[in-house]
Amino acid sequence: MNNELRELYQQVILDHNKSPRNYKKLETATNSSEGKNPLCGDHIHLYVKMNNDVVEDISFEGNGCAISKSSASLMTSIVKGKTKAEAEQLFEKFHDLVTGKISEDEDLTDLGKLAVFQGVREFPVRVKCASLAWHTLHSALKDENKIVTTE
Numbered sequence: 440m441n442n443e444l445r446e447l448y449q450q451v452i453l454d455h456n457k458s459p460r461n462y463k464k465l466e467t468a469t470n471s472s473e474g475k476n477p478l479c480g481d482h483i484h485l486y487v488k489m490n491n492d493v494v495e496d497i498s499f500e501g502n503g504c505a506i507s508k509s510s511a512s513l514m515t516s517i518v519k520g521k522t523k524a525e526a527e528q529l530f531e532k533f534h535d536l537v538t539g540k541i542s543e544d545e546d547l548t549d550l551g552k553l554a555v556f557q558g559v560r561e562f563p564v565r566v567k568c569a570s571l572a573w574h575t576l577h578s579a580l581k582d583e584n585k586i587v588t589t590e
């Protein structure tokens with residue numbers, strides 16, 4: 440990771456950890472799910488309000504490390520207003536990014552600030568923290584009634 444990216448990565452994570460976006464319980468949720476990353480102790484509840492095929496509103500609550508919290512904050516910001524298929528596509532791309540399956544030359548503009556999470560690929564344990572919110576979203580969109588765990 441170059442210095443510029445490292446700095447941006449730290450800024451984004453600190454900012455979203457300190458003031459997470461969409462951090463509340465969503466009373467009007469149509470779908471919800473719960474995710475756990477026992478390795479780190481991250482735990483989130485995700486609330487989604489679907490309108491036909493569109494994520495009309497989304498929020499989360501939980502406890503965890505700065506990476507899991509900032510990732511959930513950014514994830515909820517980016518998938519709001521997206522269709523289910525678009526959200527799943529972003530999940531795949533994000534997963535490829537943090538697991539190092541995407542080259543650094545690839546166009547990451549659709550991921551917005553989430554692109555800084557390519558920084559976690561240097562820390563395999565952190566990949567689970569970064570992707571917890573996304574696995575939980577995947578489950579919520581499928582409306583499964585189970586707890587997602589990264590283990």
Ligand code: ZN
Nearest residue numbers: 479481504568
């Ligand atoms: Zn964590």
